[in-house]
Amino acid sequence: MNDLQALKEQLIDAVEQHQDELIEFCSRLIQIPSVNPPGDTTEITAFIENYLSEVGITYEKYEAADKMFNLVASIGNDAGKELVYCGHTDVVPVGDLAKWDFDPFSGEVKDGWMLGRGASDMKAGLAGIIFATKLLKKLNIELPGKLTLAIVPDEETGGEFGVPWLLERKLVKGDGCLIAEPSSPLNPTIGQKGxxxxxxxxxxxxxxxxxxxxxxxxxxxxxxxxxxxxxxxxxxEITIPEEVQPLIEVSKKYMREVEKDRLKYQEVLExxxxxxxxxxxxxxxxxxxxxxxxxxxxxxxxxxxxxxxxxxxxxxxxxxxxxxxxxxxxxxxVANFTPADNPVCQSIVENISFVTGQEAYGVMQWASSDARHFRQYDIPVLQYGPAYLPSIHGYNEKVRVEDIIRCAKVYITAAIDFLYQK
Structure with a gap:
């Protein structure tokens, strides 16, 4: 076992030991309504500020629009590469309360599930990247580069006051980025349609x-x-460019073999x-x-x-x-993607396999997200986060607790691999 592998094993153990903190943090995020519209993230941003400050993580806070706040926080140093972990604080409206089986802002854990609006999209993923960053700081892990958190508002309405606002002002840069958006457990999304x-x-x-x-x-x-x-x-009939045909084919494989209920939707990729x-x-x-x-x-x-x-x-x-x-x-x-052999994709995919012991590979999504903005600024990006996909934007949104913990393990180990890569 080499030194990096030993370090990653140590960090996986640390996530296990501190998992109660992770789940409590996620629960608290869900309990804070941050529905968009209207998009007021004042309360949830202040809560995250306090959480980061507990271990002395410094941050910059930007009010891009009325009550819409961006937080940018970093650990490590400027000597090496920079990895960005990104997540949004806003959630979609809850709709008809009578159609929920539980309080959408309860943040309750029941029978192994985290319950509430935003559980899958994407407060569980947001909790994971913030928790992983805080744990690295708490354990005094020396990083040969910088890990940056970009915590943004205004994603759910496709607005301009989150990721694009930061990128336009060069307040966030990086050699690679992970967005903790919902995905399947073994298949991060590395491309998307326009x-x-x-x-x-x-x-x-x-x-x-x-x-x-x-x-x-x-x-x-x-x-x-x-x-x-x-x-x-x-x-x-659309002629798919040769360079993305492998991504289309592996995505069809995913729809045939993993999300089998998606089999009938294979055509949407083309x-x-x-x-x-x-x-x-x-x-x-x-x-x-x-x-x-x-x-x-x-x-x-x-x-x-x-x-x-x-x-x-x-x-x-x-x-x-x-x-x-x-x-x-x-x-x-426009349709956009990050090559599977890019270091940030490799770091996430390889550490999904490292944590789970199963084959992992990147696929294409048929929707859109903030990933497109990072690619416009030549920052390689992919998406990976805990989710119960059928519940996203619906009633009774939820996510498995074990998935929240698994993703946190991937986030913390992938940061090590990416930042130590030459």
């Missing part, structure tokens, strides 16, 4: 409903025709998905509607650009001879 959200507005001519379709021009009817064309984006999310139009049933607005969420695979999709949409809709406009909003990104 996002293309837009609102279609169709304009018509009003008139008395009793004269339709002979009078006026029905904006809703024209919008229905437009929707039919928009949905044909799914039918397009297709433009189209979700007609909302429709608003008209004023009364007896008035020919003069407007209709439709919000659409498309996810773009590798091999097609946003500009190409815009041109395709315009050609399809122009051919309908309707009065329309398209306005982009929300998530905007």
């Amino acid at each position: 996002s293309y959200w837009f609102e279609l507005e169709v304009r018509g001519e009003p008139g008395h409903g009793s004269l339709s379709p002979l009078a006026g021009r029905n904006a809703i009817v024209d919008a229905i025709r437009a929707i039919q064309e928009i949905r044909t984006l799914w039918d397009m 297709k433009i998905t189209v979700n007609i999310g909302t429709i608003e139009g008209g004023t009364k049933s007896n008035v020919i509607p003069d407007y209709c607005k439709v919000q659409v969420d498309c996810r773009l695979p590798f091999g097609v650009t946003q500009e190409e999709v815009t041109d395709i949409l315009k050609n399809k809709l122009d051919a309908l001879e309707i009065d329309y406009s398209i306005q982009r909003f929300g998530f905007k990104s």
